[in-house]
Amino acid sequence: MEKVKNDQQWWKKSIVYQIYPRSFYDSNGDGIGDLQGIIQKLDYLKELGVDVIWLSPIYDSPNDDNGYDIRDYYQIMKEFGTMEDLDHLLDAAHQRGLKIIMDLVVNHTSDEHSWFVESKKGLDNPYRDYYVWKPGRNGKEPNNWGSIFSGPAWNYDENTNEYYLHLFSKKQPDLNWENPALRNEIYTMMKFWLDKGIDGFRMDVINFISKVPSLPDGEVKEGAIYGDGGPYFVNGPKIHKYLREMNEKVLSQYDILTVGEMPGASTADAVMYTKPQNKEINMIFTFEHMGLDSGPTEKWDLKPLNLVHLKKNLTKWQTELHGTGWNSLYWNNHDQPRVVSRFGDDQEYRVESAKMFATCLHMMQGTPYIYQGEEIGMTNVEFESIEQYQDVETLNMFREKHSLGVPTEDIMKSIYVKGRDNARTPMQWSEQVHSGFTKGTPWIEVNPRYKEINAEAALEDKESIFYHYKHLIALRKKLDVITTGDFNLLFEDHPKIFAYERRSENEKVVVLCNFSRDEIVIDNNEILSVITTGKLIVHNYKEVKAESSITLRAFETLVYYVK
Known part of the structure; x- marks a missing residue:
């Protein structure tokens, strides 16, 4: 091809x-x-x-x-x-x-996958090395790993007297990527x-x-x-x-x-x-x-x-x-x-x-x-x-x-x-x-x-x-700054506001998000200048008040665009 x-x-x-x-x-x-x-x-x-x-x-x-x-x-x-x-x-x-x-x-695959069905048949089966098999250690699992889905990460197979690895469910044996x-x-x-x-x-x-x-x-x-x-x-x-x-x-x-x-x-x-x-x-x-x-x-x-x-x-x-x-x-x-x-x-x-x-x-x-x-x-x-x-x-x-x-x-x-x-x-x-x-x-x-x-x-x-x-998706198509711009976090230590700007050579977007139920006043001069010169392009309350300071209501978000 x-x-x-x-x-x-x-x-x-x-x-x-x-x-x-x-x-x-x-x-x-x-x-x-x-x-x-x-x-x-x-x-x-x-x-x-x-x-x-x-x-x-x-x-x-x-x-x-x-x-x-x-x-x-x-x-x-x-x-x-x-x-x-x-x-x-x-x-x-x-x-x-x-x-x-x-x-x-x-x-991993299912334990019902044909590879694993074959793999279980014997130590010399051609599919044996498609999976991770190990002999036990002192009558127990090969190691002490736990499965991500609880329990041990190994399951014993009586037929071959070995264990297979399953990082997830015991019905999800891990594949052996060492095998080309x-x-x-x-x-x-x-x-x-x-x-x-x-x-x-x-x-x-x-x-x-x-x-x-x-x-x-x-x-x-x-x-x-x-x-x-x-x-x-x-x-x-x-x-x-x-x-x-x-x-x-x-x-x-x-x-x-x-x-x-x-x-x-x-x-x-x-x-x-x-x-x-x-x-x-x-x-x-x-x-x-x-x-x-x-x-x-x-x-x-x-x-x-x-x-x-x-x-x-x-x-x-x-x-x-x-x-x-x-x-x-x-x-x-x-x-x-x-x-x-x-x-x-x-x-x-x-x-x-x-x-x-x-x-x-x-x-x-x-x-x-x-x-x-x-x-x-x-x-x-x-x-x-x-x-x-x-x-x-x-x-x-x-x-x-x-x-x-x-x-x-x-x-x-x-x-x-x-x-x-x-x-x-x-x-x-x-x-x-x-x-x-x-x-x-x-x-x-x-x-x-x-x-x-x-x-x-x-x-x-x-x-x-x-x-x-739908509006956010349309903005991503329209504004290149969202795809390519730098990211700059604002109010780094504020416990309730997540704010940042995206900036390119000739565009800037300022994003303000209130992660709380509290009303929070933002009186930062730089942000206020963005609000007066920029265009409000995203908001999540029907009515947005234009004021000399910003009060973000519960879980409010505002996005301003400056060109």
């Missing part, structure tokens, strides 16, 4: 919309979202103004981890439809000028999808694929049962070699968007991964800002967000990647709770805080990602019983903590704040039964607030969160 030059870097001006297909729209009444359902909602996404749709996994899967456990990379999950449906979706999206990227899950035959299988599979016409990949925990070969014990931190293997598989010793090989053999031959999910990656790591000269990937997802409301041991250990810490962190990513690498921008995804509930006020100031978070993020440098329902201000859900939850991580954590005697009330409190099912309740389309998501019984219950919060109502209200997102 002839190489396509990627001089335009179209993804720098693009906005990505993430779809979690199981929860987006059900076209056939079986309670599960599907590809035909996505096709029916493409005009809604076109109206919003996004450029790229990222589909969470749609491959054949037993669904232990909602599709992130892939049984066959070349088949579509039956619940979602057929390969013909995907072809129709690609055609329909491309006709509307929308691109489609797919999840690439190659740190395995890597070539992955590259062949990637080309299959790119030749079909998809426009790129979001790469699931891609910086976990290289492990330190000796797999040493990890440190057992206070309050933990298992050792932390992270230092031996996060940004591992051959990760850059593998990504450069992938780029050379596959990615460089197509004009596509690539984003790597990379827990534990620093800004220095991100520059290495995304610097164009290194020929690896376009951008990464950082996790640092998403861990600021967690305690020292785990995400379920809750603590309030410190805004000064958030500002410091996001400023670091904005400034240290500027001119060298590239940022992705997000608050929400299928693994994160809803930001309006997490950092904002999802009751009295739901609309204002949702618009403020959108503004704060979309005025930064990078490629913004909108997660389904974010554009209408969907909130977290508080199911009464653990039986109503579906997420494997949540259920494993509940069982583990319950067995340790942690009160159910305390466990549920953590789930209400941090559980992944907060993001996975069905998209709220209308005030009809099951929020218009399905005519059947939804696979997970709908958030009961759907009668108040739904897309139909949002589209009818020109002051809605939806139209605020």
Whole structure:
């Protein structure tokens, strides 16, 4: 195939919309979202103004981890439809000028994948080295690592008297990237999808694929049962070699968007991964800002967000990647709770805080990602019983903590704040039964607030969160300073105001965001001069008072443009 030059870097001006297909729209009444359902909602996404749709996994899967456990990379999950449906979706999206990227899950497969079925048959099976197998140590696991989904990171196989590594569920065995035959299988599979016409990949925990070969014990931190293997598989010793090989053999031959999910990656790591000269990937997802409301041991250990810490962190990513690498921008995804509930006020100031978070993020440098329902201000859900939850991580954590005697009330409190099912309740389309998501019984219950919060109502209200997102997207297309300008944090130590400016040679944008319910007066002379000379281009209250000083109301945001 002839190489396509990627001089335009179209993804720098693009906005990505993430779809979690199981929860987006059900076209056939079986309670599960599907590809035909996505096709029916493409005009809604076109109206919003996004450029790229990222589909969470749609491959054949037993669904232990909602599709992130892939049984066959070349088949579509039956619940979602057929390969013909995907072809129709690609055609329909491309006709509307929308691109489609797919999840690439190659740190692990399902234990039902044919490679693993073969791998278990014997020590000399040709597929044995497609996975990470080790003999036990003193009658126990090969090392003390814990799984990210609770419990040990190893599972014993009686047939061969060895253990296989699974950093996630025991039904998600880790692939062995040391094996060149395995890597070539992955590259062949990637080309299959790119030749079909998809426009790129979001790469699931891609910086976990290289492990330190000796797999040493990890440190057992206070309050933990298992050792932390992270230092031996996060940004591992051959990760850059593998990504450069992938780029050379596959990615460089197509004009596509690539984003790597990379827990534990620093800004220095991100520059290495995304610097164009290194020929690896376009951008990464950082996790640092998403861990600021967690305690020292785990995400379920809750603590309030410190805004000064958030500002410091996001400023670091904005400034240290500027001119060298590239940022992705997000608050929400299928693994994160809803930001309006997490950092904002999802009751009295739901609309204002949702618009403020959108503004704060979309005025930064990078490629913004909108997660389904974010554009209408969907909130977290508080199911009464653990039986109503579906997420494997949540259920494993509940069982583990319950067995340790942690009160159910305390466990549920953590789930209400941090559980992944907060993001996975069905998209709220209308005030009809099951929020218009399905005519059947939804696979997970709908958030009961759907009668108040739904897309139909949002589209009818020109002051809605939806139209605020649409406006922000249009501004990104129009103002180059948002894509290319420098980032300068203002009021660095203010505990409630997040303010910054974006500046280029002949343009400036000043962004003011109140992260609190308090009214706050800003009487900074430099800001006041911007207000008198600049143009107000974004606001989230209907009425904006022009005064000699600015009083920011609860969760208010204002953006001024100066040329």
